[in-house]
Every structure is written in C-alpha cells, then in structure tokens.
Amino acid sequence: MKKTLSAIALLCICHSGFAQKDSIFVNRDKDTISLGGIIILKKGNPEEKNRITVTLGKPQKNRKNSNxxxxxxxxxxxxxxxxxxxxxxxxxxxxxxxxxxxxxxxxxxxxxxxxxxxxxxxxxxxxxxxxxxxxxxxxxxxxxxxxxxxxxxxxxxxxxxxxxxxxxxxxxxxxxxxxxxxxxxxxxxxxxxxxxxxxxxxxxxxxxxxxxxxxxxxxxxxxxxxxxxxxxxxxxxxxxxxxxxxxxxxxxxxxxxxxxxxxxxxxxxxxxxxxxxxxxxxxxxxxxxxxxx
The missing domain is CATH 2.40.128 (Lipocalin)
Structure with a gap:
C-alpha cells in the first residue's frame, strides 16, 4: 500500500509540473498528502484493511449570510x-x-x-x-x-x-x-x-x-x-x-x-x-x- 501511495504521489507531482501554482504537503505522521486542491488521506492501521480517501477540490465554507x-x-x-x-x-x-x-x-x-x-x-x-x-x-x-x-x-x-x-x-x-x-x-x-x-x-x-x-x-x-x-x-x-x-x-x-x-x-x-x-x-x-x- 505504501508503494501505491508513493506512486500516486509521484503521479501528482508529475501533474504539478503543468500547474506551477499547486503546492505539495506531505504529513508522514498522519499519512496525508495534499496537492493543491487534491487531498489524499490514508486511513487504518497496518493490522487492518487499509482505506484511502481522495478529496477533490477545497473544503466548502458556509456562505456568509446576506444582510x-x-x-x-x-x-x-x-x-x-x-x-x-x-x-x-x-x-x-x-x-x-x-x-x-x-x-x-x-x-x-x-x-x-x-x-x-x-x-x-x-x-x-x-x-x-x-x-x-x-x-x-x-x-x-x-x-x-x-x-x-x-x-x-x-x-x-x-x-x-x-x-x-x-x-x-x-x-x-x-x-x-x-x-x-x-x-x-x-x-x-x-x-x-x-x-x-x-x-x-x-x-x-x-x-x-x-x-x-x-x-x-x-x-x-x-x-x-x-x-x-x-x-x-x-x-x-x-x-x-x-x-x-x-x-x-x-x-x-x-x-x-x-x-x-x-x-x-x-x-x-x-x-x-x-x-x-x-x-x-x-x-x-x-x-x-x-x-x-
């Protein structure tokens, strides 16, 4: 699974070459990779069946109420x-x-x-x-x-x-x-x-x-x-x-x-x-x- 994550990260890095404004953030402790508007989160323990969540786009914020x-x-x-x-x-x-x-x-x-x-x-x-x-x-x-x-x-x-x-x-x-x-x-x-x-x-x-x-x-x-x-x-x-x-x-x-x-x-x-x-x-x-x- 770690190899899979690394491959995905490498693919995302290659993609970032075409979009210089995207930023890459890797949190080793939490197994989280953030690439611009893409968030890859590895969940689960080594003893358990691993799960991966991929989020596209930035989290939506509540719109401000109009006056x-x-x-x-x-x-x-x-x-x-x-x-x-x-x-x-x-x-x-x-x-x-x-x-x-x-x-x-x-x-x-x-x-x-x-x-x-x-x-x-x-x-x-x-x-x-x-x-x-x-x-x-x-x-x-x-x-x-x-x-x-x-x-x-x-x-x-x-x-x-x-x-x-x-x-x-x-x-x-x-x-x-x-x-x-x-x-x-x-x-x-x-x-x-x-x-x-x-x-x-x-x-x-x-x-x-x-x-x-x-x-x-x-x-x-x-x-x-x-x-x-x-x-x-x-x-x-x-x-x-x-x-x-x-x-x-x-x-x-x-x-x-x-x-x-x-x-x-x-x-x-x-x-x-x-x-x-x-x-x-x-x-x-x-x-x-x-x-x-």
Missing amino acids: LTTHSVFFDLGFANWTDNTDYLSATSNSDLISRPGSSAIGSKDFKLRAGKSSNFNIWLIGQRLNLANHQFNLKYALGFEIFNYRFKSNLSFSEGGFNPYDHNQDIAHAFIYTDSVSFSKNKLVTKYLTIPVMLNFRSNPEYSNRGVNLSAGVSFGYLIGSRTKQKSSERGKQKNRGDFDLERWKFAYVGEIGIGSINIYGTYSPKSLFRNELNFQPYAIGLRFSNW
Missing part, C-alpha cells in the same frame, strides 16, 4: 373570526341594523360566524429581512394582499343605503345591515386589503433557515381596496354585491409568527373595529405561513 434577504410571492392560509363588542341597542337606534318584522331584534347571535369556513388568505408579493445584529435579530417587512372571508350563520344582507326593505317610508342615508326574508345556503362578506407588515424577528439558527426557532412580532398597516358580499339561495340563485358597507378604510393590526424549522404559524389581531358605524367587531386570524422569509 438583506429578499423573498418573492409567498402565501398564508388560515381561519378568520372576530370579537364582538357592539352596543346593539345603539346600532339599532341609529338604523345601522334593521330587523325583519315578526322576528327577534338583531343581536350578537346573528353575527356568529361559521368558524370552519371563515378564512384568511394572504398573498405577499415581496418580503425582506434586514440584519440588525448577528443575523439573529432582524427587521422584517413585506407588501401584499390580505383577503378575509366572513361566513355568516344567519340570513343577513348588506345595503349601501336607501329605503328600509320593510318600511318604504323610511329612507336610510347610510349603509345598513338587515335580516333578510330569504334563507341562504351561502352568505359571506369578503374584504381585501393592501397591507404592509413590519416585525422584529429572532432566529435561533441564522445559518440555516429551515432549522431552529423563528419568532417575530410587530404591526401591520392595511388599506381596504375591495369589499363585497356573496350569497346563494334557491330563491335568488347566486348574487354578488360590491360596496363600501361603511367599512373602515384603514386597518391596523398586531401581527406575529412562530416557526420551528420550516413550519411557521402566523397570527393577526386588529384592535380597531371593522366598521365605521356603531358596529364594533375586532377581526383576527391564525394559520400557516408557507415561507420562512
């Missing part, structure tokens, strides 16, 4: 709901709510959502992470669209204003919600925002994005760019109604995420009401984030 990392087009998918702090007596007296004659007055029970079918879907066009300290503490921000689907259990309908559907002598000059006489198999309110979240981020293992713990917390600022209702019934078929519905144009929310490895969970809660009128709903959502940006 600014950019991710494009990633998604969130979760469940949406809201907390209800509405003063229904005040909302009714202000004609924000209209009850159908012969039925009970609209109350919190009518605004209960179908939890399993009320959803939040976000499309982030771009997200960046800026290093603040040792790549463990970062500033994260993104730009994208938030879409909330609120599925109602009850037969509520939204109007942009006009005559009371049950009293044509009353002309209401603002948006209102009323109990419909039709039974809906599908009834939902959809809101869409252009949103910028800003968060402080901690990463326990900055060398590998798919390892360690990832924690983020911050706020988001959104602007309402679209809203509509979608209803389905046997009497009217499918109906879509686009409108403002007296929704609050600006959305402020607390946001956060926690991740272990490549699995990330996000959450968002808005302390500000969804509506501008007497209705007082604070929306929130929780779900999976399909990115570790």
Whole structure:
C-alpha cells in the first residue's frame, strides 16, 4: 500500500509540473498528502484493511449570510373570526341594523360566524429581512394582499343605503345591515386589503433557515381596496354585491409568527373595529405561513 501511495504521489507531482501554482504537503505522521486542491488521506492501521480517501477540490465554507434577504410571492392560509363588542341597542337606534318584522331584534347571535369556513388568505408579493445584529435579530417587512372571508350563520344582507326593505317610508342615508326574508345556503362578506407588515424577528439558527426557532412580532398597516358580499339561495340563485358597507378604510393590526424549522404559524389581531358605524367587531386570524422569509 505504501508503494501505491508513493506512486500516486509521484503521479501528482508529475501533474504539478503543468500547474506551477499547486503546492505539495506531505504529513508522514498522519499519512496525508495534499496537492493543491487534491487531498489524499490514508486511513487504518497496518493490522487492518487499509482505506484511502481522495478529496477533490477545497473544503466548502458556509456562505456568509446576506444582510438583506429578499423573498418573492409567498402565501398564508388560515381561519378568520372576530370579537364582538357592539352596543346593539345603539346600532339599532341609529338604523345601522334593521330587523325583519315578526322576528327577534338583531343581536350578537346573528353575527356568529361559521368558524370552519371563515378564512384568511394572504398573498405577499415581496418580503425582506434586514440584519440588525448577528443575523439573529432582524427587521422584517413585506407588501401584499390580505383577503378575509366572513361566513355568516344567519340570513343577513348588506345595503349601501336607501329605503328600509320593510318600511318604504323610511329612507336610510347610510349603509345598513338587515335580516333578510330569504334563507341562504351561502352568505359571506369578503374584504381585501393592501397591507404592509413590519416585525422584529429572532432566529435561533441564522445559518440555516429551515432549522431552529423563528419568532417575530410587530404591526401591520392595511388599506381596504375591495369589499363585497356573496350569497346563494334557491330563491335568488347566486348574487354578488360590491360596496363600501361603511367599512373602515384603514386597518391596523398586531401581527406575529412562530416557526420551528420550516413550519411557521402566523397570527393577526386588529384592535380597531371593522366598521365605521356603531358596529364594533375586532377581526383576527391564525394559520400557516408557507415561507420562512
């Protein structure tokens, strides 16, 4: 075997004649020969079957983390709901709510959502992470669209204003919600925002994005760019109604995420009401984030 090693070394030396920049290093104690980017290592004891490892090229070093990392087009998918702090007596007296004659007055029970079918879907066009300290503490921000689907259990309908559907002598000059006489198999309110979240981020293992713990917390600022209702019934078929519905144009929310490895969970809660009128709903959502940006 020693003769074999010597032959290989001699061959490498001959090769080095054509590449003057290569260097030769022989470590007799460790039976190691290093020739430029080629490393020959003899392993094993004389009593054992000898093994030889040949490595081509220089050992790869971990690339340095960039101070600014950019991710494009990633998604969130979760469940949406809201907390209800509405003063229904005040909302009714202000004609924000209209009850159908012969039925009970609209109350919190009518605004209960179908939890399993009320959803939040976000499309982030771009997200960046800026290093603040040792790549463990970062500033994260993104730009994208938030879409909330609120599925109602009850037969509520939204109007942009006009005559009371049950009293044509009353002309209401603002948006209102009323109990419909039709039974809906599908009834939902959809809101869409252009949103910028800003968060402080901690990463326990900055060398590998798919390892360690990832924690983020911050706020988001959104602007309402679209809203509509979608209803389905046997009497009217499918109906879509686009409108403002007296929704609050600006959305402020607390946001956060926690991740272990490549699995990330996000959450968002808005302390500000969804509506501008007497209705007082604070929306929130929780779900999976399909990115570790």
